[in-house]
Structures are given as structure tokens and as C-alpha cells.
Amino acid sequence: MTRKITVLCVDDSALIRQVMAEIINSQPDLQVIGVAADPLVARDMIKALNPDVLTLDVEMPRMDGLEFLEKLMRLRPMPVVMVSSLTERGSEIAMRALELGAVDFVTKPRLGMRDGLLQYADEIGEKIRAAACARVRAVPPRGAALAPAVATAGIEPLRKPFLSTEKLIVIGASTGGTEAIREVLQPLPADSPAVLIAQHMPPGFTRSFAQRLDSLCRIQVKEAEHGERVLPGHAYIAPGGWHLALGRSGANYVAQLNQDEAVNRHRPSVDVLFDSVARNAGVNAVGVLLTGMGRDGAAGLARMRQAGAYTFAQDEASCIVFGMPREAIALGAVNEVRPLHEMAGAVLGHLSTFGERVSRV
Incomplete structure (x- = not known):
């Protein structure tokens, strides 16, 4: 038994x-x-x-x-x-x-x-x-988690950040994701490409989450609003109870919200966000799948990779729960597996070399 x-x-x-x-x-x-x-x-x-x-x-x-x-x-x-x-x-x-x-x-x-x-x-x-089944760690010294964003050793700045404002970073997470997202966002420079985030969270809590991140990061962090333009230097968090998707209006990216049925039992769903990015951004996107229970985001990350996006997954040792990244790796959806403390640097490093490749074309 x-x-x-x-x-x-x-x-x-x-x-x-x-x-x-x-x-x-x-x-x-x-x-x-x-x-x-x-x-x-x-x-x-x-x-x-x-x-x-x-x-x-x-x-x-x-x-x-x-x-x-x-x-x-x-x-x-x-x-x-x-x-x-x-x-x-x-x-x-x-x-x-x-x-x-x-x-x-x-x-x-x-x-x-x-x-x-x-x-x-x-x-x-x-x-x-x-x-x-979570990997639980000792709490840092009092106040450490609330320290303002500071320069992070080993993070390579974007050398040619905006040859194209079409570049995007998209992040999905569930259990353990709030602190993992903070660790990815804090090192990003103020002129970072736009970031779209689907974190499993109920209605009423994502606003506090966004406000807290906004106070800690160089980029501006907010709850996404339907129809707003997606801009560099900003991160947009799916509101609890709403799916967030990427749309286009002419040459611009826009945030789209809906309350369609839950996907993988979640709304917001990471798959909904990643699928929309695969359709509308393709090679210009970088996908990041962080800690979480279940499989939401794995299939969407695979579709992003098939559309030409570059994809990352958090490694098992640094995940609170390795479920979602494990599923994505098993599907062949992941270009690189990285520990959490390396993720921001790896994403920025890829975007910098992407800019150099574009400039040589």
C-alpha cells in the first residue's frame, strides 16, 4: 500500500x-x-x-x-x-x-x-x-528577498538591444513561480525586450504580484490590459482568471485577454500564451518555462520552437517542482536547460547574439 x-x-x-x-x-x-x-x-x-x-x-x-x-x-x-x-x-x-x-x-x-x-x-x-514533492530551501536573511534590483554579476547586457523591437521574452510558471519569475526579471535592463508572463494564480492576487515586481525591477511590471500595446522595457502579467495571448495590430504587438475555458485546468494557461506567441512572433521570441506542477506550457513551448523561437527550461535542481519543465524537455521542446540563477543571463546572451546575426544578414 x-x-x-x-x-x-x-x-x-x-x-x-x-x-x-x-x-x-x-x-x-x-x-x-x-x-x-x-x-x-x-x-x-x-x-x-x-x-x-x-x-x-x-x-x-x-x-x-x-x-x-x-x-x-x-x-x-x-x-x-x-x-x-x-x-x-x-x-x-x-x-x-x-x-x-x-x-x-x-x-x-x-x-x-x-x-x-x-x-x-x-x-x-x-x-x-x-x-x-517540492524542494524546500531555508529562508534568506530577513529583508533579503525585498532588496531593490542591483547589478547582477555575470549578466551580459544586450549589445545591440533594439535592431528590432519585435523581440519578445515569454515566461510560464506555476508552483514556486513567483520567486522564480522575480529572479529572472530583476537582472533585466530597463531597455529589455517586452516580457509576457503567465503564472498560475487566482483572481485578486496578480495585481499585488505585479506591484511587488515593479518595485524590485528596472523594467516596468504591470497586469496586462486587453488591447494595450506591448512595449519594450515592460513586463505584462496575465491577470488571475484570464488567459493572456499575444496579438498584432498592424506592426505592433498587443495584449489580448479572454475568459475562454480553462486549458490544462488553468486560466491563465501557459499553453494559451505560448501558442499565441508561436503564431505571432515566431523566431523573434524567446520562451522560458519555469518551475511548476503538471504539464501546462510544454506543448506550447514545443510549438514555439517549431515556429523558430529559442526556448529555455529551468533545471531540476533549481525548481521547486520540476513537473512543467520535465514535460517540455521530454517533448523535445527545449533548446537549453539552465539553472534559475543563470536564466536571465542566458536569455540576454541569446538575444544579443540574435541581434548580431540579424545585423550581418
């Missing part, structure tokens, strides 16, 4: 503890081995029960969830899925939790708590499974 993934649920609400336990125990491969009403009780239970995954509320008595998460990831790193309120403050807290090392988060509904959470049962199960 296959061993079940064990979970400890930490929440000050008895109702939430009960519903989370009901949801998790209903999954054949998951088991709640304990519940705790606050982090201090949880600390002792972690030592005694050694769970595979922790689900952690944010607002709790005696010690809030972020403070506990920071201590936990410094002293005993383990997979954590945060349980966050679907509010503006909740979205900011969720982003901070991901910085501190949480693998992912689920949202508490504002109304009808029990029924609302039950509707998320499959998603909660999927996130716990992803967390269980």
Missing part, C-alpha cells in the same frame, strides 16, 4: 480545521495527522508528528502565520501551503508568504466558509500534493 501524504492543519478557526480535515481526508492519498489552533501548539506537533506538509492560516493568536512561517523556514524548512483571505491585504500577505518560502496558498472565501472551501477541494488536494 502506498504511503499517504501526511498533513498538519494550523488555523485558529475550529470550523476551518474541521473542513480542511474533511477535504484532505477525502483524498485517497492524503491524511490529516493533526490540527492545531495556533503556531505554538503547531511547533510541538511538528516535532512529534513530522508531517509532510503544513497548511497554515495567517491571522492567529499568540503568533501570526507570517512570523511563524519565517521562523519555521529558517530553523526547520518544510513544505507549507498558506490559507489566505481573498482580500487586498490577504493578497499582499500571500505574496510575502511566498517570499518567505511557502510553496503555495489557497484562498478562504469571504462568505459561506464551509461550502466555499468544499468547492476548492480538488485545488487544495493538488496544492498539497505539489507541496509534498
Whole structure:
């Protein structure tokens, strides 16, 4: 018999503890081995029960969830899925939790708590499974993740950056992707080619994500808006609940948003973005597939490569979850596999040599 993934649920609400336990125990491969009403009780239970995954509320008595998460990831790193309120403050807290090392988060509904959470049962199960196989690392020193963008050693600047403003960078990511995307975007120069990003994230959270990145990067980062022109020096993030695609208006690239059916169970879907780039940018695009559970983006990256784009995938050792890059590599969709810390330099290096090749034609 296959061993079940064990979970400890930490929440000050008895109702939430009960519903989370009901949801998790209903999954054949998951088991709640304990519940705790606050982090201090949880600390002792972690030592005694050694769970595979922790689900952690944010607002709790005696010690809030972020403070506990920071201590936990410094002293005993383990997979954590945060349980966050679907509010503006909740979205900011969720982003901070991901910085501190949480693998992912689920949202508490504002109304009808029990029924609302039950509707998320499959998603909660999927996130716990992803967390269980995640590579968890110790948290950096306090404040390090929020440092402003600085010059990065080994990053080669674009020598001929805009022989063509048609060049594009497109990025897809899921579990673990928020910090991976930050690490790719921070070294990019202010005159970087435009960047389009599909990160699996629910509605209400991508704005905080974009604002945080905008404060850390040289390029301008924002949520994409339907019909806006895609410009160099900018990164456009697919809003939660919307597909982002690349379109054309005359000679210009434009962002297109739609709420068509989910693809690979996701909206935004990486495949939707990559397919549109294959059609409308071809050889002018560079595709980057980062950490994530599942296979979204693998087929789209293959179609980008077939259309002449150059493609990268994050390597296994630096991924939180290697699922999406693994699928793309297996499909033959990837020109280069790179560790995360080399990705920005590799992308810029390819674009620089691309510019030189164009200038010789």
C-alpha cells in the first residue's frame, strides 16, 4: 500500500480545521495527522508528528502565520501551503508568504466558509500534493528577498538591444513561480525586450504580484490590459482568471485577454500564451518555462520552437517542482536547460547574439 501524504492543519478557526480535515481526508492519498489552533501548539506537533506538509492560516493568536512561517523556514524548512483571505491585504500577505518560502496558498472565501472551501477541494488536494514533492530551501536573511534590483554579476547586457523591437521574452510558471519569475526579471535592463508572463494564480492576487515586481525591477511590471500595446522595457502579467495571448495590430504587438475555458485546468494557461506567441512572433521570441506542477506550457513551448523561437527550461535542481519543465524537455521542446540563477543571463546572451546575426544578414 502506498504511503499517504501526511498533513498538519494550523488555523485558529475550529470550523476551518474541521473542513480542511474533511477535504484532505477525502483524498485517497492524503491524511490529516493533526490540527492545531495556533503556531505554538503547531511547533510541538511538528516535532512529534513530522508531517509532510503544513497548511497554515495567517491571522492567529499568540503568533501570526507570517512570523511563524519565517521562523519555521529558517530553523526547520518544510513544505507549507498558506490559507489566505481573498482580500487586498490577504493578497499582499500571500505574496510575502511566498517570499518567505511557502510553496503555495489557497484562498478562504469571504462568505459561506464551509461550502466555499468544499468547492476548492480538488485545488487544495493538488496544492498539497505539489507541496509534498517540492524542494524546500531555508529562508534568506530577513529583508533579503525585498532588496531593490542591483547589478547582477555575470549578466551580459544586450549589445545591440533594439535592431528590432519585435523581440519578445515569454515566461510560464506555476508552483514556486513567483520567486522564480522575480529572479529572472530583476537582472533585466530597463531597455529589455517586452516580457509576457503567465503564472498560475487566482483572481485578486496578480495585481499585488505585479506591484511587488515593479518595485524590485528596472523594467516596468504591470497586469496586462486587453488591447494595450506591448512595449519594450515592460513586463505584462496575465491577470488571475484570464488567459493572456499575444496579438498584432498592424506592426505592433498587443495584449489580448479572454475568459475562454480553462486549458490544462488553468486560466491563465501557459499553453494559451505560448501558442499565441508561436503564431505571432515566431523566431523573434524567446520562451522560458519555469518551475511548476503538471504539464501546462510544454506543448506550447514545443510549438514555439517549431515556429523558430529559442526556448529555455529551468533545471531540476533549481525548481521547486520540476513537473512543467520535465514535460517540455521530454517533448523535445527545449533548446537549453539552465539553472534559475543563470536564466536571465542566458536569455540576454541569446538575444544579443540574435541581434548580431540579424545585423550581418
